[in-house]
Amino acid sequence: MDDKVKQWVEMEGYPLEFSTAHKFKKRKFSVEQSYFAKDKDGKAREVDVLATANYPLGRSFLRIKHVVECKWSKDKPWVLFKDEKRFATSALAAQLISSSAGQAIAWVAAGSEELKSLDMFREEGFSFSGRQAFSKGNDLFYQAVQGVVSNCLNITRTYDDYEFKPEDHLLAVIALPVIVIDGSLFEATYASDSDELKLENISHARLRWAGNEGRQLNTIIDIVSSDYLDTFLDNREKELNILMNCFGKTLAQLIQCFQEKTEKHLVITEGPRGISGRPKLLRQLKEVAMPDKLSSDVSDDPVS
DSSP, rough: HHHHHHHHHHHHHHHHHHHHHHHHHHOOOOEEEEEEETTTTTTTTEEEEEEEEEETTTTTTEEEEEEEEEEEETSOOOOEEOOOOOOOHHHHHHHHHHHHHHHHHHHHHHOGGGGOOOGGGOOOOOOEEETTOOOOSSEEEEHHHHHHHHHHHHHHHGSSSOOOOOTOOOOEEEEEEEEEESSSSSEEEEEETTTTEEEEEEEEEEEEEEOSTOOOOOOOOOOOOGGGHHHHHHHHHHHHHHHHHHHHHHHHHHHHHHHTOOOOOOOOOOSSSSSSSOOOHHHEEEEEEESSOOOOOOOOSOOO
């Protein structure tokens, strides 16, 4: 009976959840297991691991949350389908799943030079879809992808569910979706010269997903094999320090702008955002600001 229970626990993915949480904790993230995120209707959905990095600034804060789904799939590999489509770093940054304050900060800082060196905003190398091999009926890949994006949206939404005054405090929250798989990952690419699909065994894929209701923008999801997770997190920890510093400076600018009712402290970086118009919080700032001119400006035209 002990062996049967142990086998069940392993196949349900619980050891993977504990291991994943431990690896985030080793890197000083604030970690919660079995966190429940509620949707607009109050229905709760479980998040396997929620790992948060915090940047406090007075009564305001910047929080970057890794929202993690853990999936056991040793018997059925996952296959990701890759194309050659590219996206500007500034668009990838501006389209992060965020609270209203996080969205404003990401939009302003999206064209920063330091972001261009980060793997998380690399402009190429995306998969556009995937499947769990040999599966019939409900596909675990699709369920995991839909679930992790929905959880990101629900988590960031909660920070906008109450009335707040931007001049008093800004709650900037950004959610990064991650799926950790205990199993094999393959990437399939189309070779036009031979008219066939080529398969490559991989350990990390960046999925470009636009399949969730209520979100028209692309969402980049990191899909990582459990064996590669330590390496992935080592790199993510370094990149997160750069990202937090960059976005933290923008948060300070935005706080000062709202307190002084001016736009003059806000340095908007250049680059396409892939979004039509400015985020709601920046439009709100413009309404309360004294007449002045932004330090720089970018096009509001949507860009693919």
